[in-house]
Amino acid sequence: MFDFTLDATSGPARAxxxxxxxxxxxxxVFMPVGTQGTVRALSPADLRAxxxxxxxxxxxxxxxxxxxxxxxxxxALHRFMGWDRxxxxxxxxxxxxxxxxxxxxxxxGVEFQSHVDGGRRTLTPERTTEIQWTLGADIAMAFDxxxxxxxxxxxxxDAMERTLRWLERCGKRHGELxxxxxxxxxxxTLWPILQGGTHLELRTEGVRRILALGDWTGLAIGGLxxxxxxxxxxxxxxxxxxxxxxxxxxxxxxxxxEDLVAAVERGVDLFDxxxxxxxxxxxxxxTPDGPVNIRNAEHREDPRPLDATCDCExxxxxxxxxxxxxxxxxxxxxxxxxxxxxxxxxxxxxxxxRAAIRRSAFGPxxxxxxxxxxxxxxx
Amino acid sequence: MFDFTLDATSGPARAxxxxxxxxxxxxxVFMPVGTQGTVRALSPADLRAxxxxxxxxxxxxxxxxxxxxxxxxxxALHRFMGWDRxxxxxxxxxxxxxxxxxxxxxxxGVEFQSHVDGGRRTLTPERTTEIQWTLGADIAMAFDxxxxxxxxxxxxxDAMERTLRWLERCGKRHGELxxxxxxxxxxxTLWPILQGGTHLELRTEGVRRILALGDWTGLAIGGLxxxxxxxxxxxxxxxxxxxxxxxxxxxxxxxxxEDLVAAVERGVDLFDxxxxxxxxxxxxxxTPDGPVNIRNAEHREDPRPLDATCDCExxxxxxxxxxxxxxxxxxxxxxxxxxxxxxxxxxxxxxxxRAAIRRSAFGPxxxxxxxxxxxxxxx
Numbered sequence: 001m002f003d004f005t006l007d008a009t010s011g012p013a014r015a016x017x018x019x020x021x022x023x024x025x026x027x028x029v030f031m032p033v034g035t036q037g038t039v040r041a042l043s044p045a046d047l048r049a050x051x052x053x054x055x056x057x058x059x060x061x062x063x064x065x066x067x068x069x070x071x072x073x074x075x076a077l078h079r080f081m082g083w084d085r086x087x088x089x090x091x092x093x094x095x096x097x098x099x100x101x102x103x104x105x106x107x108x109g110v111e112f113q114s115h116v117d118g119g120r121r122t123l124t125p126e127r128t129t130e131i132q133w134t135l136g137a138d139i140a141m142a143f144d145x146x147x148x149x150x151x152x153x154x155x156x157x158d159a160m161e162r163t164l165r166w167l168e169r170c171g172k173r174h175g176e177l178x179x180x181x182x183x184x185x186x187x188x189t190l191w192p193i194l195q196g197g198t199h200l201e202l203r204t205e206g207v208r209r210i211l212a213l214g215d216w217t218g219l220a221i222g223g224l225x226x227x228x229x230x231x232x233x234x235x236x237x238x239x240x241x242x243x244x245x246x247x248x249x250x251x252x253x254x255x256x257x258e259d260l261v262a263a264v265e266r267g268v269d270l271f272d273x274x275x276x277x278x279x280x281x282x283x284x285x286x287t288p289d290g291p292v293n294i295r296n297a298e299h300r301e302d303p304r305p306l307d308a309t310c311d312c313e314x315x316x317x318x319x320x321x322x323x324x325x326x327x328x329x330x331x332x333x334x335x336x337x338x339x340x341x342x343x344x345x346x347x348x349x350x351x352x353x354r355a356a357i358r359r360s361a362f363g364p365x366x367x368x369x370x371x372x373x374x375x376x377x378x379x
Numbered sequence: 380m381f382d383f384t385l386d387a388t389s390g391p392a393r394a395x396x397x398x399x400x401x402x403x404x405x406x407x408v409f410m411p412v413g414t415q416g417t418v419r420a421l422s423p424a425d426l427r428a429x430x431x432x433x434x435x436x437x438x439x440x441x442x443x444x445x446x447x448x449x450x451x452x453x454x455a456l457h458r459f460m461g462w463d464r465x466x467x468x469x470x471x472x473x474x475x476x477x478x479x480x481x482x483x484x485x486x487x488g489v490e491f492q493s494h495v496d497g498g499r500r501t502l503t504p505e506r507t508t509e510i511q512w513t514l515g516a517d518i519a520m521a522f523d524x525x526x527x528x529x530x531x532x533x534x535x536x537d538a539m540e541r542t543l544r545w546l547e548r549c550g551k552r553h554g555e556l557x558x559x560x561x562x563x564x565x566x567x568t569l570w571p572i573l574q575g576g577t578h579l580e581l582r583t584e585g586v587r588r589i590l591a592l593g594d595w596t597g598l599a600i601g602g603l604x605x606x607x608x609x610x611x612x613x614x615x616x617x618x619x620x621x622x623x624x625x626x627x628x629x630x631x632x633x634x635x636x637e638d639l640v641a642a643v644e645r646g647v648d649l650f651d652x653x654x655x656x657x658x659x660x661x662x663x664x665x666t667p668d669g670p671v672n673i674r675n676a677e678h679r680e681d682p683r684p685l686d687a688t689c690d691c692e693x694x695x696x697x698x699x700x701x702x703x704x705x706x707x708x709x710x711x712x713x714x715x716x717x718x719x720x721x722x723x724x725x726x727x728x729x730x731x732x733r734a735a736i737r738r739s740a741f742g743p744x745x746x747x748x749x750x751x752x753x754x755x756x757x758x
Contacts (some may be wrong), residue, residue: 037704041711045692066679066704074700082696144467300445301452313424317461321453324418325445332420335711 002189002217004207010239010362012267016355018218018248020086020138021187023080025053027248028353030346031348036061037071040277041336042343050312050344051351056272059132059141060095064121068134076136083251087137088272091128091170092356093144093163093193094222094253105145107162117257125169133177133188141220142170144193148198149227157195159207159223163195164213171214191375193222193249198232200239207243218248221268225254233259237266256374257349259284261366264353271350272329276342283327286345290373292320292343294338299324313346315338381568381596383593383627389741391620391646394733397433397597398628399465399517400566404432406627407643409725410467410651415440415452416460419656420715421722423461429723432615433465433517433649435479435657437512439474443500447513455515466516467651470507472523472542472572473601473632484524487543504548512567520599521549523572529608535576538602539585542574543592562669572601577611579618586622597627602645604633607691608694612638616645636728636752637663640745643732650729655721662706667722669752671699674716678703684715691723692716715742719751 003019015044020027030041032047034057039047047055062071077087096103102120109124125143132140143166145159174190181187192210196202210219221240224233237251250270251263260271276286283295287307292299302320306354310316314323314337326334328341356365381400397404397628411418411426414438418426427436441450453459456466472489475482481492481499489501504522511519522545524538553569560566571589575581589598600619603612616630629649630642639650655665662674663740666686671678673685681699689695693716735744 036708037701037709038708038710038712043692043715044710045697061708065708066700070680070700070704074682076697080698080701080704082701153464205453207570230534301449303453313422319459320452321445321449322459322461323415325449325459329415329417329440329444331417332711333417333422336420336422336715 001187004217004246006246008358008360010067010357010360011265012268013264013353013357014070014267015357016248016269018269020054020189021085022044022084025051026270026351026354027088028260028350028357029270030350031056031270032107032276032343033058033239033272033274034081034083035274036065037077039272039339039343041281041332041339042277046340047343048082048085050340052085052343054085054088054270056088056090057081057135057137058092058095059089059128060092060123062135063092063123063131063214064116068131072134076134078136086139087139089132089135089137090252091132091141091143091193091377092123093128093141094146096123097146105162107165109143109297118326121313125166126173129170129173129177129190133174136188138188139218140174140188140190142167142192143224144195146195146223146226147197148233149198151197153202155197156195156199156202160195160202163193164206164209167192167210167213185209188270189217190220191220192216193220193252195223196238197223200236200318203236203240204243207240211275216247218250220250220252220269222252224251225259230259230262234266237263238270241267245269257346258370260346260349260370261353261369264350264357265362265366271346277339278345280338280340280342283334283338285338286342288369288372290375292321293328294320294334296324306338306341307345310341310344310348312341314341383596386747387737387739389736389739390644392643392736392741393646395627395648397648399433400570401463401465401517402432404465405730405733406648407639407651407675407729408433409729409735410435410649411655411722412651412653413460413462414439414653415444417457418718418722420660420711421656421752423717424714425499426462426722427464427504428727431464431469431722432648432684435467435469436460436514436516437471437474438468438507438514439456439471439502440515441468442502442510443469443495447510451513451535455513455689456660457515463533465518466510467513467518468516468520469631470511470520470522470572470577471502472507472520473525474610475502476525482540484629488522500645500745505552508552508556508569512553514564515567515568518597519553519567519569521546521569521571523574525574525602525605526576528577528611530576531686532578532581534575535581538576539574539581541589542572543585546571546589546592551741568596570597570599571595572631574602576602577607577615579615581618582615583622586619590624595626597629597649599629599631602632603630604638608643609638612640613645616642616647620646637749639725640732642743642750643729643740646723650725653724656718659717659721662713662717664717665721667748667751669754673699673702673704673713674706676702685717685720686724689720689727691720695719708734
């Protein structure tokens, strides 16, 4: 039920096929983020039209509202949100560590304040594993302790050690839930999250110790893209890559187009980020020639599509002038159309990378892509 | 190019086919309102999926933003908004009379303050006719002076007389534009608007004088549903009906499901209203059993669709519990899904009325519909 086959490499860049209970996923893959059980402004039909094969939902958000019991009563997460393809849920670790307000961490877990009702709640490794089991995504994530990008070695080690202890507990509870399951074959796998901040020796040790703890079907790299310089992240990925096993590698919370290209170049397979939808709602669109701010006056009478190379509904139906009008007039349709395009853009970008890897030409493809995307001309 | 064929009647209720440059429209018909060149929260593909055949756009709004010249440069209104089926534009009369702030009316036209930039602008019968010609909808409306629902006979007569004088000027300018047109056959028709408040003798006189002014392809009834009791509107429609010619009758700004049924029963063919989208954004959905407020706690774990009889994406994909979650979590998708359902509901309602008329059974159908919709049970 959980299989990953590498079907091509081009340097460290890899193309593969990930088989999950709800379908297969070609990698490299970008996952749109459905924080509250919906990818903001997009419907499941929009996501299918954009070519999404794997969607992420946030355990923390669904736990505080509407609550996993409600989701379960409404048929679990796939049916709840009307998405029949693969789903991944995060563990809530990143969310509780980025929440404003009260938070108390000890070895048992994290006590925090709900952003919805202000009530105090506790997440433990066992609890988040149970919640994710109830939600029923194809891939669940282990509970992790995330530290800021600039954390010193002692702080980063402390969080990594805790994350490793929590991983054991998540794995144990997940195994119990699988054994207790009435479903003959397990329909959910658990992935560990590597922490260790920007400290290579911690990350290297972390990989070794995670692999010693189980026969994982995938591995996530957490705690990057959390404030450190991009060059530091790229360097870390490059140095980590030779130490990673062939299983799928998921770089959490990344990213922008240039980050996807740089990370695939360094052997990463899966990505998630709110950038395409958040930026889309702010009027910023990804294009092959770099980002475009659709509110700019230059687009007022522009009959051209946002991205002439794109096959999405936004680009095949509407002019830049109309899209600008929607944003100036604060019309809801604009939020959706730019979100849709940006998601489609990242999914097409992943597909282009996959094609370049399969023809063993990732390097030249990436150079040409960068020449066009990162140029300093108009846009 | 502009033809209306009555194909069935059932008492005063009528079913017909309206032929317009961009397609045919079966009546009775409900027009979704695309105020700023977009039906709020819905895409043209959503509108097609909802079965919309005719959409209204607001001349006032498009004139103040982005301006008709911008729309023209972007290929005129159909292309601008990505809608290739028939369009109707109102004249801006209703808008300038319902604007807050400065307004000065004289026989020449109306000076008013733009709600976008506060600048003073003037609309005259000639100007609104030219703007609508530039926008290029299939049906343009004559400029009218609207008075509140409770206006006395003298005020209503004054506005009606002005509206009649303005109609002559609109007709004259529209005729000039048609003659000057490079298009062999005219691609826009102009419809007059009947005013006269709640005064039957004014309305009757208005009909007679409008018909004396031209060979119109349709007639709109304005100045109802503007604050007067519903019984007054229904009574007015009933008394006017025998005096109206067989051409399409458009009741402006109406309405709610019960209003559509009552007006079709009294010989009306076309409707427009923001209710389905505005109410949808507020979480209120039309159903055969009456309105449902999706925010109500009773829907929290309800796996049923919003409307089990409905074939829209919302009702065939999502549970009431999920829709409630979207509203509680303030997710944009909820606004779209309820707007989509409500528009589909009114379009299906018009279709059901058409079918009942064609089997000469409008009366029994309406009685049964009311029994269910207006019941005083749950929902």
